[in-house]
Amino acid sequence: MGSKNKNGEIEENSCRNPDGTLRLRNRNIEHLQEDILYHLALGTESHDLVKMFGDVKFVCMGGTANRMKHLAQYLKTEMNFELPTGTSLCDLTENSHRFSMYKVGPILCVNHGMGVPSIGILLHEITKLMYHAKAKNPIFFRIGTCGGIGLKEGTVIVSKSAVDEMGNAYHTQKICGKVVQRPAKLDHQLVKDLISLKKSDDKFNVVEGITMCADDFYEGQGRTDGAFCDHTEEDKFNYLKELQNRGVTNIEMEAVAFAAFTHYAGIKAALINVALVNRLNGDQVTTPKEVLLEWQNHPQIIVGRYIKQILCKN
Amino acid sequence: MGSKNKNGEIEENSCRNPDGTLRLRNRNIEHLQEDILYHLALGTESHDLVKMFGDVKFVCMGGTANRMKHLAQYLKTEMNFELPTGTSLCDLTENSHRFSMYKVGPILCVNHGMGVPSIGILLHEITKLMYHAKAKNPIFFRIGTCGGIGLKEGTVIVSKSAVDEMGNAYHTQKICGKVVQRPAKLDHQLVKDLISLKKSDDKFNVVEGITMCADDFYEGQGRTDGAFCDHTEEDKFNYLKELQNRGVTNIEMEAVAFAAFTHYAGIKAALINVALVNRLNGDQVTTPKEVLLEWQNHPQIIVGRYIKQILCKN
Numbered sequence: 251m252g253s254k255n256k257n258g259e260i261e262e263n264s265c266r267n268p269d270g271t272l273r274l275r276n277r278n279i280e281h282l283q284e285d286i287l288y289h290l291a292l293g294t295e296s297h298d299l300v301k302m303f304g305d306v307k308f309v310c311m312g313g314t315a316n317r318m319k320h321l322a323q324y325l326k327t328e329m330n331f332e333l334p335t336g337t338s339l340c341d342l343t344e345n346s347h348r349f350s351m352y353k354v355g356p357i358l359c360v361n362h363g364m365g366v367p368s369i370g371i372l373l374h375e376i377t378k379l380m381y382h383a384k385a386k387n388p389i390f391f392r393i394g395t396c397g398g399i400g401l402k403e404g405t406v407i408v409s410k411s412a413v414d415e416m417g418n419a420y421h422t423q424k425i426c427g428k429v430v431q432r433p434a435k436l437d438h439q440l441v442k443d444l445i446s447l448k449k450s451d452d453k454f455n456v457v458e459g460i461t462m463c464a465d466d467f468y469e470g471q472g473r474t475d476g477a478f479c480d481h482t483e484e485d486k487f488n489y490l491k492e493l494q495n496r497g498v499t500n501i502e503m504e505a506v507a508f509a510a511f512t513h514y515a516g517i518k519a520a521l522i523n524v525a526l527v528n529r530l531n532g533d534q535v536t537t538p539k540e541v542l543l544e545w546q547n548h549p550q551i552i553v554g555r556y557i558k559q560i561l562c563k564n
Numbered sequence: 565m566g567s568k569n570k571n572g573e574i575e576e577n578s579c580r581n582p583d584g585t586l587r588l589r590n591r592n593i594e595h596l597q598e599d600i601l602y603h604l605a606l607g608t609e610s611h612d613l614v615k616m617f618g619d620v621k622f623v624c625m626g627g628t629a630n631r632m633k634h635l636a637q638y639l640k641t642e643m644n645f646e647l648p649t650g651t652s653l654c655d656l657t658e659n660s661h662r663f664s665m666y667k668v669g670p671i672l673c674v675n676h677g678m679g680v681p682s683i684g685i686l687l688h689e690i691t692k693l694m695y696h697a698k699a700k701n702p703i704f705f706r707i708g709t710c711g712g713i714g715l716k717e718g719t720v721i722v723s724k725s726a727v728d729e730m731g732n733a734y735h736t737q738k739i740c741g742k743v744v745q746r747p748a749k750l751d752h753q754l755v756k757d758l759i760s761l762k763k764s765d766d767k768f769n770v771v772e773g774i775t776m777c778a779d780d781f782y783e784g785q786g787r788t789d790g791a792f793c794d795h796t797e798e799d800k801f802n803y804l805k806e807l808q809n810r811g812v813t814n815i816e817m818e819a820v821a822f823a824a825f826t827h828y829a830g831i832k833a834a835l836i837n838v839a840l841v842n843r844l845n846g847d848q849v850t851t852p853k854e855v856l857l858e859w860q861n862h863p864q865i866i867v868g869r870y871i872k873q874i875l876c877k878n
Binding site: 274275276277278279282284285286288289291313314315316317345347348363364365366367368370371373374375377378381414415416423424425426427430464465466467468469470472474475476477478479480481485486488489492503514515534535536539 | 588589590591592593596598599600602603605627628629630631659661662677678679680681682684685687688689691692695728729730737738739740741744778779780781782783784786788789790791792793794795799800802803806817828829848849850853
């Protein structure tokens with residue numbers, strides 16, 4: 251990051267300034283009179299983004315608005331952040347009607363909806379937000395839910411890599427009629443750091459794994475309980491076994507885009523998912539909602555410990 | 565629909581029973597002891613789906629929960645549906661934390677989030693819901709927002725067909741490691757019926773068009789204002805012009821999956837979008853929110869007239 255070429259100039263492709271603020275891989279943004287982050291209902295003219303978000307060090311993303319609000323409240327308690335009397339956390343992107351975002355000290359918690367296109371919109375706008383805000387070296391987390399392959403329900407999987415439905419370790423996009431592939435790479439040191447935070451008395455396991463990203467919950471994950479099913483139980487098991495043989499531990503719907511985007515943007519990032527079902531045992535999520543909600547706390551606990559450790563060092 | 569083969573049996577591929585209730589292209593569902601519609605927080609054992617949803621004739625889908633609540637309230641007023649004293653519309657899928665769904669008489673209004681994977685989850689579960697509820701001949705609408713190509717902002721586009729980012733008139737999925745393509749076809753009579761409902765004193769135009777479905781809002785639609793931009797303004801204009809030459813009128817993020825799914829399911833369906841920006845003039849959505857919200861009413865007005873017409877006939 252911030253590497254210099256032989257003339258001593260910062261290279262075009264570099265994604266970070268020497269002070270840790272982001273450089274975008276898009277010079278057009280510098281020349282915009284106003285940048286409206288449409289799906290966040292924030293903008294460079296309408297808001298003082300530096301004042302509002304300049305201190306952000308961590309961006310935590312997850313599927314539902316509800317879970318992100320819960321995460322913000324959990325982190326507030328864990329970090330002993332006190333709010334002024336008469337105030338409570340509010341949704342910073344309420345006017346967008348698209349995403350919900352909460353801020354607790356230097357931590358943003360924002361939901362990304364379901365699937366690659368939805369998280370893609372958020373990643374573009376959150377990255378531009380961090381750029382406009384002059385936030386320094388922000389770390390992105392996706393804290394999600396997934397189906398595990400051969401793992402006990404409630405297990406937390408920290409992804410060392412991400413693959414698509416065909417096993418490719420890159421994200422494929424179509425841009426102006428051309429097919430573009432970007433490698434889906436994650437930070438290996440961050441994976442190790444997160445896994446090391448498991449405590450011996452935790453009631454759940456934390457493992458590293460390879461995460462498959464599907465574009466569909468039903469047919470795209472081999473499920474046989476969608477509105478359509480042209481494949482057999484045998485096709486499903488062969489597919490899941492093939493994935494398992496390649497080291498795939500879990501399936502969700504955002505990993506490959508999240509990994510490719512953050513890698514291309516030069517942003518340190520991690521994917522931490524909890525398995526709600528063992529796909530080798532079935533397709534349906536039959537566990538009671540209160541147990542599911544309890545399991546959804548597991549990745550939050552690990553990420554909370556990581557953030558606390560970093561903040562205590564500074 | 566309900567066609568019989570030479571032995572007089574209803575064919576495997578038929579999607580409708582003689583009474584108009586749906587037949588699923590998945591026999592597994594008949595044999596499930598319980599079917600949990602996970603992202604709707606509804607299930608065949610926990611809810612009396614026939615009683616709750618058996619009368620549904622129209623399913624209206626749109627991106628945001630807010631817009632769908634507004635639509636439900638609008639249709640309630642338009643259709644003169646009265647609620648019992650002391651009651652108000654409630655979100656039927658509140659416990660899912662994923663989608664929001666409102667019911668007004670025989671009309672469901674439910675949000676689908678952003679992008680193909682998100683609407684795909686909803687389509688699987690709503691179709692299974694209609695099947696379990698024994699709803700008869702339900703019609704699906706997607707009432708959305710889009711970018712227009714050469715159209716005035718506020719124009720309503722009723723799609724006669726849908727294409728992907730490469731111009732293919734089919735939806736491509738990966739199922740158990742195989743590439744599957746399903747034609748993205750829409751009901752041409754329904755397109756004509758909807759367009760005919762424009763009134764001469766409407767303040768907006770209603771046109772038929774070809775809708776491109778992108779998997780991304782920024783690079784995938786040729787925008788030059790994302791966090792990344794490796795293409796030029798010229799690349800963008802060449803791409804938009806090429807689309808326009810092929811008859812593409814507008815770009816959004818769900819069309820091809822919606823058209824392919826409903827066609828494969830044998831469900832009559834229409835895509836009605838309003839253009840919030842003319843992409844030939846720019847990328848950013850700079851129009852004030854209150855004007856955008858006003859424009860978002862345009863497709864609701866047309867669909868409201870259609871539903872009213874059908875209900876008055878019966």
